[in-house]
Amino acid sequence: MFSLLLAAQLAFVESDARIAYDTAKGLVESYTPRESGSVGSRRAAMYILDTVSSLGADVRLDSFTAKTPKGERQFTNVECSIVSNPSNKWLVVVSHFDTKPGISCPGANDGASTVGILAALAARLSVVRPKNVNILLAWVDGEECFSFYGQSDGLWGSRHLAAKLKEQGSKVRAVINVDMLGDRDLKVMIPSNTHGGFRRGILKLAAQKKVSDKVVEIDDAVTDDHVPFMEEGFKAVNLIDFEYGSAPGRNDYWHTPEDTMDKISVESLRFSGELLAWIIERLS
Ligand SMILES: [Zn+2]
DSSP states (O other): OOOHHHHHHHHOHHHHHHHHHHHHHHHHSSSSSOTTTTTHHHHHHHHHHHHHHTTTTEEEEEEEEEEEEEOOOOOOEEEEOOOTTTTTTTEEEEEEEBBOOTTTOOOIIIIIIHHHHHHHHHHHHSSSOOOEEEEEEEEEESSSSSSOOOBSSOOOOHHHHHHHHHTTTTTEEEEEEEEEOOSSSSEEEESSSSSSHHHHHHHHHHHHTTTTTEEEESSSOOOHHHHEEEEEEEEEEEEOOOOOOOTTTOTTTTTTTTTOOHHHHHHHHHHHHHHHHHHHHHOO
């Protein structure tokens, strides 16, 4: 009984980070490019479905069409629900998986890193179901815009999911979007256009865990998949390392052919996964 109780602790250890790394590697090696709302992104969605399913989680596709600057396109989100009690509120954890259209970018960090983290988390959470919160893990298509972010360019998958949750009247406790969290030289940033109370709560948690040097708030606003959830009135944050480059402070690997698997590390994936596990534990 005692060991069962111990086993019920949510953790994210090196073996989880290796699952995350291998999942990201498979996505990058076999499903690049996977541009917003393309055949490539649909195939990538199937890969995520198969991979997460083989890890023992209950996972499904949600396809929809939306207007884009290139005409109407079909998008495919992947969802995994971990329900411990139907009356619980939902914690929604989101990562995009698509790559930037029109450029050569494998998206190892920008997309694949957090796809892998969510895959490993899905496996963990399917065994350790947090008692007081239900979890929706969502791998969304179409974060990347064709030219400039707007109502019909970029953030298609998250806008679709946010509108769906709103329409269904889902009781959402909070939304966490994660992006670019596998960088070898990791610093997790929380942009200014996020929910203030939730942002401060995560910073406080980071201080308690003695990792304040690696989890910081920044003055800049970042356009990412948390924005549609904020716009629908949900409490949302974005965790992103927006300094991804050849030297500290630079972002010169972002949206370039340099965004490759050798730039991300198992250790950074473990840190980011553990941070998410702490937040989930705290909210449950
Ligand atoms: Zn991007």
